Amino acid sequence: MAPFVLYLSLALAILMIVGAIVVVVTKDLLVAVIASAVVDLVLAILFYILQAPDVAITQAAIGAGLTTAIFVVVLRKTERFEDD
Amino acid sequence: MIRRLFVLVLLIIIGYFLGTAMASIPFGAEKVDVGPYRSVGNYYVDNTVQETGGVNAVTSIVVLYRGFDTLGEVTVLFLAATGLAAILALTRERRKLKKEKPSLIMRVGTDYLFPAAIVLGSYVFLHGHLTPGGGFPGGVIIASGFLMLFLAQWRYKVDELGLKIIESLAGMTYVTIGLIGLFKLGTFLGNFLGKGTPGALLSAGIIPVIYIVIGIKVGSEMTGLLQNLRETTENE
Numbered sequence: 001m002a003p004f005v006l007y008l009s010l011a012l013a014i015l016m017i018v019g020a021i022v023v024v025v026t027k028d029l030l031v032a033v034i035a036s037a038v039v040d041l042v043l044a045i046l047f048y049i050l051q052a053p054d055v056a057i058t059q060a061a062i063g064a065g066l067t068t069a070i071f072v073v074v075l076r077k078t079e080r081f082e083d084d
Numbered sequence: 085m086i087r088r089l090f091v092l093v094l095l096i097i098i099g100y101f102l103g104t105a106m107a108s109i110p111f112g113a114e115k116v117d118v119g120p121y122r123s124v125g126n127y128y129v130d131n132t133v134q135e136t137g138g139v140n141a142v143t144s145i146v147v148l149y150r151g152f153d154t155l156g157e158v159t160v161l162f163l164a165a166t167g168l169a170a171i172l173a174l175t176r177e178r179r180k181l182k183k184e185k186p187s188l189i190m191r192v193g194t195d196y197l198f199p200a201a202i203v204l205g206s207y208v209f210l211h212g213h214l215t216p217g218g219g220f221p222g223g224v225i226i227a228s229g230f231l232m233l234f235l236a237q238w239r240y241k242v243d244e245l246g247l248k249i250i251e252s253l254a255g256m257t258y259v260t261i262g263l264i265g266l267f268k269l270g271t272f273l274g275n276f277l278g279k280g281t282p283g284a285l286l287s288a289g290i291i292p293v294i295y296i297v298i299g300i301k302v303g304s305e306m307t308g309l310l311q312n313l314r315e316t317t318e319n320e
Contacts, residue, residue, distance in 0.1 A: 057216055062220070
């Protein structure tokens, strides 16, 4: 793996971890949904870098696309903020 | 407090068993012995093209080597969509929700993006045996095209009965192809159409047929699911 690609994947992995922490910590569920979409999208890019384009396409379409939309619709039906 | 202790004990037990299971596999060693090949993965890489005629090894594995599992996956998706529809039908919401008119950008953008999404989705599942992709992502891309349409035009509705008929026909076709393989070759989902020239559009036997069926099925299922969710959100 070329050094540039290595650093890029490391940065993306760190971004994923930060996103995952935001998902768990935040009380605003809309923010949590967006952050989990970011995690999914970065995961798709990482799959592509790791030469798994099949999985990358599926991850981007289902994880970042459709799941996020369904979560947002469900949030509209329920509560936006998590109570303690 | 007692609950946290309970969770901690449970985690330690799970960790212990996972650890012992992993410890029995030497780190970095080949896990499965398949004769001259160093691992199962290498076997697929070396033999997929001769055995199936599909250039894309991933979809050859998904449709041919483990086609029965894929039928199970399709069934799981079908059951999930049906279950969600049942739950939504039970709890019709009475709360009034504010409606906002979709913006001009949304409407015009959808006019251009919807056909592109349909074409891209069809491309992804038609070329599943040649390029990365396959029936599941293709169907989801088509459904996301419909999602855009739902967002941009409040009044647009897909005929629900039509969706169900298309979906059932696709599911039945999948099983029928499997049964034809069973009668002709003795294995469920056997490749009875031959291999063709690897790399050609009409090659790899039943892979393109199965993927067209899966793409149509997943697309109509997801579209129906989104429409169900939207209706319970915006009615009343």
